[in-house]
Amino acid sequence: MAKAPVRVAVTGAAGQIGYSLLFRIASGEMLGKDQPVILQLLDLPQAQKAVKGVMMELEDCAFPLLAGMIATDDPNVAFKDAQVCLLVGARPRGPGMERKDLLTENAKIFTVQGAAIGQHAAPDVKVLVVGNPCNTNAYIAKEIAVKYGRVSAKNFTGMLRLDHNRALSQLAGKTGREVSSLKNLVVWGNHSPTMYADYRFTTSNGDKVPALVNDEAWNRDVFLPTVGKRGAAIIEARGLSSAASAANAAIDHIRDWVLGSNGEWVTMGIPSDGSYGIPEGIIYGFPVTTENGEYKIVQGLEIDQFSRERMTHTLNELLEERDGVKDLLA
Numbered sequence: 001m002a003k004a005p006v007r008v009a010v011t012g013a014a015g016q017i018g019y020s021l022l023f024r025i026a027s028g029e030m031l032g033k034d035q036p037v038i039l040q041l042l043d044l045p046q047a048q049k050a051v052k053g054v055m056m057e058l059e060d061c062a063f064p065l066l067a068g069m070i071a072t073d074d075p076n077v078a079f080k081d082a083q084v085c086l087l088v089g090a091r092p093r094g095p096g097m098e099r100k101d102l103l104t105e106n107a108k109i110f111t112v113q114g115a116a117i118g119q120h121a122a123p124d125v126k127v128l129v130v131g132n133p134c135n136t137n138a139y140i141a142k143e144i145a146v147k148y149g150r151v152s153a154k155n156f157t158g159m160l161r162l163d164h165n166r167a168l169s170q171l172a173g174k175t176g177r178e179v180s181s182l183k184n185l186v187v188w189g190n191h192s193p194t195m196y197a198d199y200r201f202t203t204s205n206g207d208k209v210p211a212l213v214n215d216e217a218w219n220r221d222v223f224l225p226t227v228g229k230r231g232a233a234i235i236e237a238r239g240l241s242s243a244a245s246a247a248n249a250a251i252d253h254i255r256d257w258v259l260g261s262n263g264e265w266v267t268m269g270i271p272s273d274g275s276y277g278i279p280e281g282i283i284y285g286f287p288v289t290t291e292n293g294e295y296k297i298v299q300g301l302e303i304d305q306f307s308r309e310r311m312t313h314t315l316n317e318l319l320e321e322r323d324g325v326k327d328l329l330a
């Protein structure tokens, strides 16, 4: 018997990430090739005409799994009964900006959308925030949504998967190993240059990646800055921030969360439960495994002095961002 369609809300549907994302969701790459979807597309009033154009193209693909779609500028309509919410719609940064420079402008979006999700989404909704600064925007949406008592704090996540994928590719290039052979990588903390991409536990076909790399200077001087500043390098090269790779990471994040990671570690920005000394509730990149629609933090990893310094540095930035938005949550 055919499965019931899943309602997927996507914000910023007329934007560049939206354009790379929607067709892949509708083709079954996110929730499975046997899972029909209904797309609930949110964008600003002035973008509705462009959203209609995207919907015409979606229609023209004749995707067998696309069971319906709506476009709206009303978050209460977009999130109604949504089981997956991809919060992409927000202003992107330009050259010379840091992601946290977007906070003042973008934070308000997530208060409104958090309230709409809290009141209208399915109680077990899974939310991924992509719009920057994504950890703190996810924090805002979570804090506001849970006040309505229907949805669960643990289901609000921020996107660290692009950083995880970037780190995998850099390590594959350095070691000459295939990306698919690399296991047990983590990117701790904030989606910002302070993030800590940590390959101390990474293996490739049973070999330890730190031994294959065997170059501590490369870790500090090349790998960490390359991964941390990759977004800025793309803006510099393209004149626009990353879009297709961001959409790809969003698909990876939700697919693994819903369908399981088969025991493999993936990085998700999730509300801390206090693990590894990270204060509860902060949206922080952790290594997780996923099964049956739930994630579990990989426990028991040794944190050496260098790692603790990096983890605290990125945490401090998140605490500062949280302080910067406390008035919005009062």
Ligand SMILES: NC(=O)C1=CN([C@@H]2O[C@H](COP(=O)(O)OP(=O)(O)OC[C@H]3O[C@@H](n4cnc5c(N)ncnc54)[C@H](O)[C@@H]3O)[C@@H](O)[C@H]2O)C=CC1
Binding pocket: 011, 012, 013, 014, 015, 016, 017, 018, 042, 043, 044, 047, 088, 089, 090, 091, 092, 093, 109, 129, 130, 131, 132, 134, 159, 160, 162, 163, 191, 241, 242, 243, 246
């Ligand atoms: N977390 C991550 O790894 C990444 C995050 N991003 C972030 O994703 C966001 C979107 O990027 P792009 O698609 O390139 O931007 P874009 O400017 O091409 O599209 C943004 C879309 O969002 C819409 N929008 C703005 N405010 C809205 C609101 N209140 N409700 C609904 N829609 C709204 C705009 O009308 C526009 O259609 C940016 O904040 C960007 O920095 C981008 C790449 C990676």
Ligand SMILES: O=C([O-])CC(=O)C(=O)O
Binding pocket: 092, 093, 099, 132, 162, 230, 231, 232, 234, 235, 241, 242, 246
């Ligand atoms: O850098 C940006 O502003 C867009 C983004 O988050 C990324 O590419 O990682």
